[in-house]
Amino acid sequence: MNVLPRNLEIPDSFRFAPFFVNQKRIEKCSVSKPHTFQTPFLYDMLYHHNVLLSFPWPWEQEENYFHIYWKKNRDALCSCFHQRKYEQARAPMIRSIAALIDQLFWTNGCPVQSLDEVDLYENISTLSAVPLNCKERLNYLLHQPSRYLSFVQLDELEREFTKKRAAYLQKRKRV
Incomplete structure (x- = not known):
């Protein structure tokens, strides 16, 4: 129960x-x-x-929850940034960054263990299906969540991750 x-x-x-x-x-x-x-x-x-x-x-499911979330919320966030409502965009950006971090770990079949930067980046480096320069890009997002460039970076990370994730899951099914 x-x-x-x-x-x-x-x-x-x-x-x-x-x-x-x-x-x-x-x-x-x-x-x-x-x-x-x-x-x-x-x-x-x-x-x-x-x-x-x-x-x-x-993390026991094969669903890309972050992709679903991002598709649903991306346009509203984009609108906030285009209207220069940076403080209004902060909370949804932080939730979106958290969703990306979660999905990185969930794709590899495990929960997030820690959000301490050293531990987080060390754990991310052990994961499969991680976008190129993910640690550096994530570092920028975590320190600058209210910036338009962070939105652009997160959007690009979502695209890259979705492709890498699909290839990773396909490869895993063949093994």
Whole structure:
């Protein structure tokens, strides 16, 4: 039986900028479809809270949740940037960056372990289906989420990742 915690404590390993710097818990925790990314890294934190929860973990599925999310939200974000509403774009950009990070790990069948930059970049370097210069590009996104160039970079990362992911999954099926 799945009993979700009413208030989910955010692990120290997830309290890093720009995600959960001043937040210690998620109030009224509820699971939504993985492709909505309403709460960044929710499934990863739930897994760290209780690995015995038994529902389909996103990393056990073959769906590209980030691609679905990006297709749904890309145009609204683009509009924010074109209207120079940079602060309005910040929160959706941060959710989008989190969605990309999640999908990088989920594609490789594992949850995100830590958002500490050193750990995160080290773990990303071990993953398959990662776009070229992903660590450097992700570093820019994490430090400049409100910039139009970050939006452009994230859009390009999504395209590259979707192609690499498809090739990786195809190769994995043949083996």
